[in-house]
Amino acid sequence: MRLIGVWESQKALLRFSQYLKSLSIDSKVMSHNDQFELWVIRDNDLEMARSEWELFITSPDDTRYRVRYTVKPSRDRALQSHYRRYFKRAHGNSLTITIIIISILVFILQNALWPGVINELLIVSPGKSIMQSWLTSPWRLLTPVFLHFSVLHILFNLYWLYDLGSLVEEKESRLFYIILMLGTALFSNVAQLFLSGPAFGGLSGVVYGLFGYLWFLSSYRPWSGYYVRSDIMYWLVGWLLLGFMGFLGPVANWSHLGGLLSGVVIAGIKSSGR
Secondary structure: OEEEEEEOOHHHHHHHHHHHHHOOOOEEEEEEOOEEEEEEOOHHHHHHHHHHHHHHHHOOOOHHHOOOOOOOHHHHHHHHHHHHHHHHOOOOOHHHHHHHHHHHHHHHHHHHHOOOHHHHHOOOOOOOOHHHHHHHOHHHHOHHHHOOOOHHHHHHHHHHHHHHHHHHHHHOOHHHHHHHHHHHHHHHHHHHHHHOOOOOOOOHHHHHHHHHHHHHHHHHOHHHOOOOOHHHHHHHHHHHHHHHOOOOOOOOHHHHHHHHHHHHHHHHHHHHOO
């Protein structure tokens, strides 16, 4: 879904949206900061929609925009299905799938074949100082993300990684996606280490980093084309707050917060260069 433009009058924008439907272009009007945004659903309609938008903004009261177009129920269902596919399942997510597979293999390894692998992946090697650990085993800065300590823990993280990571991986370059994943993993791991201690693991810091990246762009850079559903925001922010309030037991709260902040910072830096 791509942003076409912003308009002050919802009524006029809804008329234009109906006009686009008469041209077989599906669109959605959304409210944002006391203004109204027009989003086009399919990327292959983008060029034509932008051309029509340029005509609309020069003469929004033109009679051509007073069409009445009734969407058939079957078309409504098709559009709803498109939304579900767009927001829940992206394509071209091979890196995300690779991280999921590695996490599952490590989980099997640590619980069934080689429990000692935990000591090899923790951010600090048992019996060594932080600097000794990082100088001799630099991978430890990142590898805690592959450690999970229960079935619920890994299922929660892998679900959200697939959901959010696939969306970002589809839209960004592979290099940037790698930088985003490494940056959020590194910052969230280091934050948890220095604010709580070395006994932690999981992809949740990366998940919150992806969430922070998507939330910032969808809220403050709507032209980026990203959109975060409100239920996702409520769920993840609620989970973060419950963790800090102590309702979730031993949770890497500082990793969550560190990941969230690093994702926001990366989004701000990336969008400021545009």
